[in-house]
Amino acid sequence: MLILVVISITAAVLLLVRLLMLRRELGRITEQLLRYNEQLTGKKIDVALFDHRLEALAEQINLQSNLIVEAKAHRKRIENELRQAMANISHDIRTPLTSIFGYIQLLESESITPEEKLEYVTIVKNRTRRLQALLNDFFELSVIESLDYHLKTEKLEMTYLLSNILVGYYDSFNERNITPNIRLPKENVFVYADESAVRRVIENLLVNTIKHATGQVEIRFERQRETVDLIIVNEAKELAGSDISLLFDRFYTADRTRSTQGSGLGLSIAKSLMNKMGGTLTAEQSGEKLTMTCRWKL
Numbered sequence: 001m002l003i004l005v006v007i008s009i010t011a012a013v014l015l016l017v018r019l020l021m022l023r024r025e026l027g028r029i030t031e032q033l034l035r036y037n038e039q040l041t042g043k044k045i046d047v048a049l050f051d052h053r054l055e056a057l058a059e060q061i062n063l064q065s066n067l068i069v070e071a072k073a074h075r076k077r078i079e080n081e082l083r084q085a086m087a088n089i090s091h092d093i094r095t096p097l098t099s100i101f102g103y104i105q106l107l108e109s110e111s112i113t114p115e116e117k118l119e120y121v122t123i124v125k126n127r128t129r130r131l132q133a134l135l136n137d138f139f140e141l142s143v144i145e146s147l148d149y150h151l152k153t154e155k156l157e158m159t160y161l162l163s164n165i166l167v168g169y170y171d172s173f174n175e176r177n178i179t180p181n182i183r184l185p186k187e188n189v190f191v192y193a194d195e196s197a198v199r200r201v202i203e204n205l206l207v208n209t210i211k212h213a214t215g216q217v218e219i220r221f222e223r224q225r226e227t228v229d230l231i232i233v234n235e236a237k238e239l240a241g242s243d244i245s246l247l248f249d250r251f252y253t254a255d256r257t258r259s260t261q262g263s264g265l266g267l268s269i270a271k272s273l274m275n276k277m278g279g280t281l282t283a284e285q286s287g288e289k290l291t292m293t294c295r296w297k298l
Helices: 003-039 052-107 114-144 159-166 170-174 195-212 244-248 266-276
Strands: 154-157 181-183 190-193 214-224 229-236 282-287 289-297
Touching: 003 052, 003 195, 052 114, 114 266, 154 159, 154 181, 154 195, 159 195, 170 289, 181 195, 190 195, 190 289, 195 229, 195 289, 229 266, 244 266
Parallel strands: 181 214
Antiparallel strands: 154 190, 214 229, 229 289, 282 289
16 A cells, blocks of 8 residues: 555655656746747757657747748848839839820921931831830739639640741741751651740740841750650850859849830730649750750650
8 A cells, every 4th residue: 555655645746757857848838939039049948858849849849930031031122122113113114104105295397307207206106116026015914823823724735836827937037147957857746735925925925036136046856655745955155154044034134134115024924824834834944055845844
């Protein structure tokens, strides 16, 4: 009987000690979390008491802390991009508007000749078209990236579709004295995608290539094991040392990637459409060669 009493007392004492240690450890964890939340330290929660449940709790708290940090960083990045976007949009719209207004003032002058009047009217029309294209592209990109934007998926014969699009740019390549090396598969290659979106992606890439390419241009359409790839390779000396991933950023403002003849949003629109179709659009640079790769799943 005495032995049972001693065992009971010992067990009670051990349980009490365990509870006191748990209580002290919970207080320690709370203090660590308080210091972390008040940004007094960047140290994550650690557990001094060996207990699986406390360790699991600390691990989940640290995981949640990481998620909060990532969310804050993402929000800050979005806010910075939004501020940059507003600055870029303001600049890109203000530039043609200022020019249009200036030439309208010249047209109001009574001293201009008919030839000058015709020249100014032509310039105003061109600036207006530029502004219209800019606004249309901004609107299109915002629509594409909205959650309500859906594509119509259908079975497309890509070899024929690509050939048809390339023919339409024959004169544009000629005007730039570019003879593209085009390699297409002989067999029919089918993918499930939105035809208008595919056309827009390919056309935007071709327009960008024609606008910026120098020297040899290589266009390949290749069937892989599980994908089909459209690969465009051209010389891009002016991009040497640049962060190529920024080419698809609508807020990228490097002068070498902007053009007075377009909105500069062509690649952003193409990438957004590829994402909507479940495909990818990537860019790589090797030396002076820029490689754009569109990839659709078969």
